[in-house]
Amino acid sequence: MxxxxxxxxxxxxxxxxxxxxxxxxxxxxxxxxxxxxxxxxxxxxxxxxxxxxxxxxxxxxxxxxxxxxxxxxxxxxxxxxxxxxxxxxLLAALLELGSGFNSEFTGRENVFLNGAVLGFSRKQMEAKFAEIQTFADIGEHMDQPVRTYSSGMYVRLAFAVQACVDPxxxxxxxxxxxxxxxxxxxxxxxxxxxxxxxxxxxxxxxxxxxxxxxCQRAVLLHHGRLHGIGYANAIIDQYHALLYSDEKAYLRYLNSEATNDAAAIAPLDVAVDLDVGADVPSSPEPLPAAPADDHAPDENVLPAAVQETHTRLRAYIENWSAEDARGERCEVFMVGEPVIVSARVRVLDDIDEMQFGILLRTVEGVSAFGSSTMYHNANLKSATRGGVYEVRFEIDLALCEGTYFVTLALAEAISHADMAYLDRKTDIIILKVREPRTKGTGIAALPVSVAFTKLR
Ligand SMILES: Nc1ncnc2c1ncn2[C@@H]1O[C@H](COP(=O)(O)OP(=O)(O)OP(=O)(O)O)[C@@H](O)[C@H]1O
Structure with missing residues (x-):
């Protein structure tokens, strides 16, 4: 290379x-x-x-x-x-939906059009066409105008073209x-x-x-400036600190990272343009972390992701699960049905106060709901080294039909508005919410009553 x-x-x-x-x-x-x-x-x-x-x-x-x-x-x-x-x-790009295709042309015509834009002759594209068709897997829609495509079909074809030209x-x-x-x-x-x-x-x-x-590495942009570049895990931590904590916590996070691993993160001009308004919550929210495949790791072995991302591990999350009201592990729920998400917290150091947070996000990463033991005056106080605690959230899934990803986070509560993150598990539980008959669209399944009344 x-x-x-x-x-x-x-x-x-x-x-x-x-x-x-x-x-x-x-x-x-x-x-x-x-x-x-x-x-x-x-x-x-x-x-x-x-x-x-x-x-x-x-x-x-x-x-x-x-x-x-x-x-x-x-x-x-x-x-x-x-x-x-x-x-x-050769550069291939999958930018926003809609760019790159002529909506009046068929899928097939667009394949050749895109190929030409990428610098390939018709003959070269003909040689690649079968591979593109198989990859896209949109059947007879290939010969329909792309304006008739669903967004899913559109992405399938766009991806197939860009990927198969071997950029x-x-x-x-x-x-x-x-x-x-x-x-x-x-x-x-x-x-x-x-x-x-x-x-x-x-x-x-x-x-x-x-x-x-x-990704091996990541870049964090903030207000158009490069705030960090480094190992993916480190930048994700920085991004979450920026997203979910207040200014003080973010600055402290950056300071501690700068001392711990100056090479991994290069924060720039943080104090100058830090925006603490807009979508930053006034009190701490759950902070996500590395996903792990193993739901129940060996009691004595730290999850690899935790070992990697935390230089001084003080407590971590393990044994998470989602259950239905009957106490059975479950992935598919009806709209409004309760889910019980539980996890264990293993404590490696004496910690005065910890909060545990949960965040449900859509497939696109939009936050649907977040809560925390702090919001419910249920923080874990005076946790002692060696202790293992269970936390349980019972949540009525008043969410529209869709797939939701659950992130769990653990933070040390330093003062009411300040905290330090101890562990995060990002998107580690999938909840599929179903509704036999659609009553609403979007994210929140709000109770609705509606009727026509005859006036004349
Ligand atoms: N053509 C334009 N004219 C004026 N402002 C623009 C234009 N395109 C983007 N911007 C502004 O530039 C800023 C950066 O936009 P950009 O779309 O690159 O952000 P982004 O990080 O991709 O956002 P998102 O996560 O919402 O997609 C935004 O404030 C946006 O409003």
Whole structure:
């Protein structure tokens, strides 16, 4: 494999011109030079990093932090205001749904169109077509216009085209979350194969479990700046600290990480533009962590993920499960049915006070519900070294039909608004919520009564 970076992003900034009205846009068009009828909005500021061949890197960041803008600049569909991006080899990109296909053309025609954009002749695409068709697995829809496709079919075809051209660089923007879970699995397997062949891959996602499973390194963007770059686990921790804790906890987290492992994380300008408003909760929320396959690890052996991510482990979560009201392990529930999620906390140090949090998220990573022992005045007090405690959440699943992922988190409560994370288990339980007859859509299954009344 080449020692040259497959992607080199250096000093990239992107400024968007924000107009208050279409009139201002027109005025700007005719304005004398120097006169500005717009505000500048810097979506990216001075971002630099390299991706090596055979490396998969995840881009994390809150909504609006600049992830998609960065991907579009790497993919060449958007130009940077300052800085430079170099891509070494054939680049394939799965950007937002809708980009790349002509909706009036059939799937088959779009395959050839996309191939041409990627630099392949018709003959070369003909040779690849059977593989693309098998991968996409959309049957006779291949000869229908893509405007008739469901979003799942669309992603199947888009992924099949981009992946089967055997790129040296692959850019994926959340696109995979649209397909069904089986297809997502197939895509990730394919991505692994590409990576093994030396393809450099950049994935933007809100699902930290995806970054954890597929990426060696990750980048954290915050307000368009690069806040961290390093091992995926370390950046996920930093991302969660940013998402779920308050400013003090985030800064303390960064300080402790900087002392523990200066090479793994390179926090930048944190204090300058830290935004503690908007979607940051005022009190601590659950903080997710590494998924583990083993639900009941050997009592004396620490889970590998825990050993990796915590230099000084003081307590950890083990033996988690989801049960129905009869106490039986269960994955499929009816809307409104109670689930009992339980877990054990193994304590390795005397700890004054701990809170345990739970977070339910959709497949797309949207938080559906979170709670914590702190919210219920049920924190674990005066836990002693060697102790094992069980925590149980009984939750009525008032959620619309869908698949939800449960994350568990354990934190030391330092003061009411401050905490330090001890362990997290990200997306370790799957709950499938079913409804025999649809009564609502979205996430929350709110009680509804509705009726027509005859007035005349
Ligand atoms: N064409 C545009 N004109 C003006 N502002 C834009 C434009 N495109 C993006 N932005 C702004 O730039 C910022 C970064 O957007 P971007 O889509 O890159 O964020 P993101 O991290 O991908 O967000 P999300 O997680 O919500 O997809 C946002 O504040 C967005 O509103």
């Amino acid at each position: 080449s020692s040259e970076p497959a992607i080199s992003v250096s000093g990239v900034s992107k400024c968007f011109e924000m107009y208050n009205s279409p009139r201002d846009r027109l005025r700007q068009f005719f304005a004398p030079s120097g006169r500005k009828y717009y505000r500048e909005f810097w979506a990216l500021r001075d971002v630099s990093f390299d991706v090596m061949p055979g490396e998969t890197i995840g881009i994390l960041g809150r909504n609006g932090s600049g992830k998609s803008t960065l991907l579009q600049i790497i993919a060449g569909t958007l130009t940077a205001t300052n800085g430079d991006v170099r891509v070494n080899g 040296q660089v692959l850019i994926v923007d959340e696109a995979l979350s649209v397909g069904d879970e089986k297809f997502q699995r197939k895509c990730y397997e394919y991505i692994e194969g590409l990576r093994a062949r030396g393809c450099a891959i950049v994935i933007v996602t809100h699902a930290t479990s995806t970054v954890e499973k597929f």
